[in-house]
Amino acid sequence: MRLVGIHHTHPSGAVALRGADLDVDPAVPTVVRGGNGAGKSTLLRIAAGALAPTAGEVEDVPEVVGYLPDRFPAARKLTPRRWLDHIARVRGVDVDDAADRADELLTELGYDGDDDEPMADLSTGNARKVGLVQALACEPGLLVLDEPWN
Structure with missing residues (x-):
């Protein structure tokens, strides 16, 4: 799975992500680290398909994603x-x-x-x-x- 140029702005207008890229091999544990409010949960929701990005692409999504x-x-x-x-x-x-x-x-x-x-x-x-x-x-x-x- 690849997340390319992911942007997300919350309805409140708060920007959560700007141009985030992430390559994930489903067979390899991947850790997303960062401070509080850095957009980790937003990025994970997008990766899980629970939230649509404002801009950017999510590619090669596995058929079934557990979240x-x-x-x-x-x-x-x-x-x-x-x-x-x-x-x-x-x-x-x-x-x-x-x-x-x-x-x-x-x-x-x-x-x-x-x-x-x-x-x-x-x-x-x-x-x-x-x-x-x-x-x-x-x-x-x-x-x-x-x-x-x-």
């Missing part, structure tokens, strides 16, 4: 299973296949949360495990992790 944002969206009222089913539907993946893969991954990661409680009520660790599972369950050709040490 773990730095924070979960407002849908944290959903239970983990409903969240994972929702993400599978959004991606057009068979829900039963995705559920089987999610169960395997949750077990592997040592998830011990309650499947009937809203994600907002899970421990931080269990919520992050659900987030990682939603990024991995689609068997991505590229995995984008924002703030992976959280």
Whole structure:
């Protein structure tokens, strides 16, 4: 994947990126480093396909990209299973296949949360495990992790 001349201006008018270039080999871990407010999360959202650049090109995008944002969206009222089913539907993946893969991954990661409680009520660790599972369950050709040490 290549990001070429990426610019992004937020609706507020704040410029997040000016002419950023990045070459990513999906088989090689790549770290994007910089200070707070440098545009790292914006660049990762663009790489994951969750945000369109204002200008520039994203080339050679893998068919499936898994993305773990730095924070979960407002849908944290959903239970983990409903969240994972929702993400599978959004991606057009068979829900039963995705559920089987999610169960395997949750077990592997040592998830011990309650499947009937809203994600907002899970421990931080269990919520992050659900987030990682939603990024991995689609068997991505590229995995984008924002703030992976959280």
